Amino acid sequence: MSIFVDETTRVLVQGITGKEGSFWTKHMIEMGTQVIAGVTPGKEGETVEGVPVYHSVARAQRASGEHAADAAMLFVPPRFTKDAVYEALDASIQKIVTIADGIPLHEQIEIRAAARSQGAQVVGGNTSGVISPGKSMLGIFPYWIQRVYKPGRIGIMTRSGSLTNEVTAMIVEQGFGVSTLIGVGGDPVPGTRFAEFLAQFEEDADTDGVVIVGELGGTMEEEVAEAITEGRFTKPLVAFIGGRTAPKGKRMGHAGAIVTGSAGTVLAKAEALTKAGALVADRPSQVGTMLRTRIPETR
């Protein structure tokens, strides 16, 4: 098992004929992802890696009948992402991943609001996506790097792609592997937040513990602490949070990574998580060993 995506997930790729879309569709299939249809307006009838292309999501879904897609992967530029998300939502697709970096803030809000109103989950933007190593991926992961993307029993959630490789390598070094890795993204308004995946990780029999890779700014890490305190998540959880020494008022790379006033400091996040019973690492190199103290035996 895993969460969000596995080998049974039927995936539709929006923007499949583009440079990124076609390149990553090839890799998604290579890793085992069931890509059943692609969409690029004006290119119906073509194929990409053997996958049929349609003018619209609705047309692709009609053509696929009872085997219609249940997830959509978007390779669509940021300024067209809202439209593409609405198109997928209107075709009743409940799992949507967008990697676009640069979605306007007000559209990020609308995307999240629209998804929530119909009980769907949008992952991203500004992310590498979601990967259940060895099974399926919706995104752009270097799954061929074995010391990072090794199948296993640890769930990972992250706000940053590059840092995820750094931290996950440390987890794998301790003999663990990954059940599902979810990049919620570095935008101020991610479509779905850390705490909103915890229930799925809690239920997943093949996930023994969760690592979150957070950063300064926002309240996503605090929400995780709240979920643990309220008993909604009971498995071991280790957090690494970047930006402990970041000066107030400076935006550290990601638009969401900024401390204003007392809100969003790494110290406050670490305190909340520690109080809830989670372990908080100061350095990436500690994550694997900390996880090992809570999960002595399993992978």
Add this chain to the structure above:
Amino acid sequence: MKRLEFQGKELFSSAGIPVPASRLVRVSEPDGTPTDGGTQALHARLLDAVAELTQEAKGPLASLVVKAQLDMGGRGKAGLIQLVRADNGTGQDLASAVVAAAGQILDKGYRIPALLIEEAVDLREELYLSISVDPCAACHVVLASREGGVDIETLAAERPDAIRRLDVDPFRGIQAYQTRGLAYDLGLDKTTARNFASLLTKLYALFTRVDAELVEINPVFVTSGEPELVAGDAKVIIDDNSLYRHTEFPIEREQYDSDAAFEAALEGIPYLQFDGTISLMCAGAGLTTTVFDLVNYEGGSVANYLEFGGPNYNKAQRAMELCLQNKSAVILIVTFGTIARADVMAEGVVNAIRTLKPDRPIVTCIRGTNEEGADRILREAGLEPMYNTEEAVRLAVKLAAGTEARV
């Protein structure tokens, strides 16, 4: 993109929000060059501003406010906002008082591109009003308080009951019943409530029109005159991701604290200026931020934060040029790339070294897709690649401190 106070007030005016009468006096131009004519010309512009404001005022003008225009909180406490009066005792007139205050403000050592000379408003109360977004609830949020003029975060921490919150559905936009309801919940009387509701409606329209992250009026002056509500200050932050559809907000030198930061912004390279000794040239926001932490943990200090990953991964040369503009002692390169291939980054770094011949040691920790290729390229160029981030940071800190010879 943060707008300065005068730019925010221009936006308020365009939205029909009353602001005090004012004149802007430039010290330097938007491109960062000093405005022509030196101190004498500056004085002349200040005198003109006072004369124009005096002419414009309906009654006698007893006082003015001189406000430094720069991106900084707590300007009042720092003495960068001064109320000046004509002093009948000493015979100093208002214009001379303004010139004197301007001199004091400019002597404080901040980089101040302009001064706003503003009519002092006779007020009886100060309110707080802002609109931003709530990422969790996915809505727009209006915050308002009767206790304006103070730091809102301090107020929120100490007396949260003094702040009222209104959530606005992003698809419906703000409704009349909501603006009215908030005004009455604040305990405003009928006339002020009506004016407040109108002000909020206009501010909301501005918020959505310019794709703002934040619009804030702190304080809103409540006057005994007409118009009753006047924006005492203006804080407007435009969402960077929306700038492509707002050509009215160009990237200008005066928004940045160094040439390197400005040039990086034009290139789309994330860059922050600090004053330490290690230049960071890393890939990815999260990793760069973590390397920043690790440098500080190890007792080092950062000269600049720079990301050359993602879409910029072939910009190694430009990135290194920017780092070399600093007085740093070491350049520390840490990457763990996904799409940004390690060998391409290594190639870029090696080419940059050949072209730029940097005068300071370079520590590399380049990993990810095709890192074997990267290793070969770096070794052939005489570099000794590292593969553990923390070890690379420790080496950079030692090199910067001069306790380890160059590798």
